[in-house]
Amino acid sequence: MALKFPVIFLLPTHLGSEELHKLEEQISTLTFDINEAEIVLGKVFRKERALFELRKHKLATEEVTENDEVTGLPRAKRTRVVGPAEDVSSDIGSDEQVQEYVTPTTAATSVAVKVVKLTWFTDSLDAGALLPLGDYVVYEGNKVTATPMKPPPKPRVNASDVLKRAMGDVASPALAKPRLASSHELRGLRGKHNRHPTRPTLQRQTTSERDREKYLPPIPEYLHSTYSCQRPTPIHPPNETFIEELAKIRTARTLTGDKVGVRAYSSAIATLAAYPHVLSSTQEVARLPGCGAKIAQLHQEFKNAGELQEAKDDESDPKLGVLRLFYGIWGVGEKTAREFYNKGWRDLDDVIEYGWDSLSRVQQVGVKYYDEFQLKIPRAEVESISDTILQHANKIRSGFQMVIVGGHRRGKTESGDVDVVLSHPSESATRGFVERIVISLERDKYITHTLTLGTANSERGQTPVSWKGNERKGTGFDTLDKALVVWQQPTWSTGEAKNPNLHRRVDIIISPWKTAGCAVLGWTSGTTFERDLRRYCKTQRSLKFDSSGIRSRADGSWVDFESGPDGQPAPDMLTAERRVFAGLGLEYRLPEERCTR
Structure with missing residues (x-):
């Protein structure tokens, strides 16, 4: 049973990229916004270092003392603000009216945060229970957020006191009868000494908006999962334009090497893309897993301006x-x-x-x-290229089946390249076949350049690779036979001497029939879906997944989910894919629901 950890922010300090990624996969309550965290976890052993890390991440805190722990309340300093004695007596009238008040700047509202040694998390996992924090805590403080306070009350002015002072200020002592102030003058004096302070500008919110906040749509149960492979993610989600703005920022973070920023925005984008309702308020955004206050602020900016300034600045940089x-x-x-x-x-x-x-x-x-x-490929052209590949495959040996995968299968109207998976019920047909199909297409001048020709699967007899715990970490790219080529339609109807047809990028993947379902699943789904599918298999099923098969992390053996109960192979490649979903304990998602960005 998964442990229920508090919300955790992971410090990347002193963590290698591999260790950091592994920990992020293990922490189900991970947040990328330190302001949301209850626990800040890291390889930190001294209070001074903990304070440095909090400052670096712009989190202001006030250290918790023993008294604070007893009361549970933040301390607030109160300042007695008065003027000179003679001014007090003359303007207010008596010392009894002098009061203490908090200076009109800010007050502190506090929520506790603890900086905790990383070993608390790993020891808790080993123990199978949340251990007491105890000596694991390096520093504990209250998060301090400045909120405006009301200004001090203006002293009350008495009309009779004003008249007395007016009579005392008469220049000539010979005047026997003081001149009484007119009602007009009195009104002027009252206005001068009792003017209301300027009201602060508040964010406008109508009654209907407040009412809507009470009836926000419920968060779908699937969004509480950290795995995108358990969520339906459509190609055009309700908040697509906002997501596109966030994606621009993520691309900029990618280009500058900000891995933490990339993960934070990827997590938020994955959640928003699977959220089935149009966002209406910051409160609705902030409550979503993986979003929080930062994304909520960006949504408010987008709602007001129709764009994000950071994305605009990045595009002009x-x-x-x-x-x-x-x-x-x-x-x-x-x-x-x-x-x-x-x-x-x-x-x-x-x-x-x-x-x-x-x-x-x-x-x-x-x-x-x-x-x-850079030019996109229309669906009709994708299907024409794929048909040509399948025709050549069946000329070499009949019985081949093919699935167009990638963005085309997910429903995109245009694709960046063409991806197809070819397979055959006979294992002898797929062994070494990638070389034969490339030669056939080159001979008919469809392929102008062969960029990569991988035959590792055939070279090992098309046996799924056993998983080894000490295997070298790669990019997640499978070991199937494949050809990555440049394609150009060799015929044209115009009178041009040189072929005017565009060059296209085409990937031809060859899979043995026994793992064709994994190949179709692995090459169909969006990037985040695939990443989370591998993470799900690792953390929830102790399996190793890639497009060339599924292996057990316990003994390294191949796991066959594609054969039926009677041991017979799947009748077609799409049935094999469905069986992989079922074998992994996942609800089947249509290709159009795997459009993670």
Whole structure:
């Protein structure tokens, strides 16, 4: 049974990327907003270091003392503010009217937070129960949030006192009868000494808005899961425009190497994309898992302005513009994009002139066809290319089946590339087949460049790789046979001498029939869905999943979920995929519900 930890913020200090990612997977109550956390967890052993980390993350606290722990209330200093004695007596009339009040700046509202050693979390997991914090606590403080206070009350002015002072101020002592102030003058004096303070500007909120907050739609049960593979995520969610703004910020964080920011925005985007209602208020946003106060503030900004200033600034930032350009080269990741920038390159011409020989062949092709690869592929063209691949496969050997995967299967009207999975009920048909299909398509001039040709699955006899606990960490890319190629339709009807058809990116994946369901599942779903599917298998089922099969983490053996109860293989690839969902204990999600961003 999963332990019910309090809300935890994980400090990345002194944690390697692998250890950090592992811990994030284990902490089901993880938040990326330190202001929401009850526990700040990390490799911290001294109070001074804990205070430094809190300051670094802009969390103001007031240390809890023994007295604070007894009362449970924050301490508030009260300041007696008075003027000179003669002013008090003359303006107010008597010392009894002098009162103490808190200075009109801010007051503190506090919520406790504890900085706790990481070993408390790992020891609790080992013990199977939440251990007392005790000696694990490095520092405890109250979060301090400034809230405006009411200004001190203005002294009350008595009309009779004003008249007395007016008579005493008469210049000529010979006047036997003082002149009484007129009613007009009295009104002026009252206005001068008793003017109301300027009211602070408040955020406008109508009665109907307050009423709506009482009746916010319930959070769907599936959103309480941290795994996107357990949520339906449509291609066009109700809050799509807001999500697109957040995605722009996440891309900027990706390009600058801010891994913590990327994870925080990814978590929020995944939640918002699966939320089935149009957001109406900051309260509705803040209550959603993975969102919190920061995303709620951004939604309020978006609601008011129709855009996010940070996203707008990022799009106009010259450096980020260059990084986006390089990141768009096929075969170039965010780290390589930064390397190009640090070499002083600012456009594709610089890459060609100064770095062509240092590029891999894939990157050279990515530069050569950069503009064409940026253009999306319509659904009709995706299906035409796929039909051609299947026809060539069945010419070589009849009986092949194919599923178009990727964004096309999830329902996109346009795709960045074409992804297809080919399989055959006979295991001998798929072994070494990737080379044969590529040769056939090259001969008919459909393939102009073969960028990657992987045959690892055939070389090991198409046996699923056993999982080993000490295996080298990779990128999650499977070991299926595959060909990543550049495609161009070889025929055209115009009178041009040179082929005018666009070059397209095409991935051809070959799977043995016994793991075809895993291949279809792995190559269909969105990035976050796939990441969380692997995380779910690891933490909930002690399994290792990728597109080339499922293995047990206990003994490393292959786990077959695709055969029927009688041991017979699935009749088709889509049935095999459904059986994988069932075997993993997951509700089947239509491809159109796996559109995580």
